[in-house]
Amino acid sequence: MSLRESLDLIRLVKPEAGTTALDHEIAAERASSLGAAERNVIDAIAALSSAGEDRAIALRHAQSVVWGYFVQRELIGFRRHNDVIDSLHIPPEVLAELGAMGGTKR
Numbered sequence: 001m002s003l004r005e006s007l008d009l010i011r012l013v014k015p016e017a018g019t020t021a022l023d024h025e026i027a028a029e030r031a032s033s034l035g036a037a038e039r040n041v042i043d044a045i046a047a048l049s050s051a052g053e054d055r056a057i058a059l060r061h062a063q064s065v066v067w068g069y070f071v072q073r074e075l076i077g078f079r080r081h082n083d084v085i086d087s088l089h090i091p092p093e094v095l096a097e098l099g100a101m102g103g104t105k106r
Contacts, residue, residue: 030076034072034073034076037069037072038069038088040065040068040069041065041066041088042088044058045090045094047062048061048091048094059093059094062094063094063098066090066094066098070098
């Protein structure tokens, strides 16, 4: 087989098309994971709104869940969070110390 025939065969096979299925699967996994993270935020905000004595614990949990959701959004490429803050009704008290992690006691 000559070089020209090899190049023609490579063009015919289109190796770049081989990643299309994988790219589609990665995109679907990102969407599924982001959807699960959003459901966790909704659940954490609902738990916070109905928390009684354990409000401080529920607040820390909500902050952690929202922070993780924002990080996940940023990894996918979404840098602005104003729309989801409004649509998910994330309270200001959750956003106030978002990302500030408490130290561990030794």
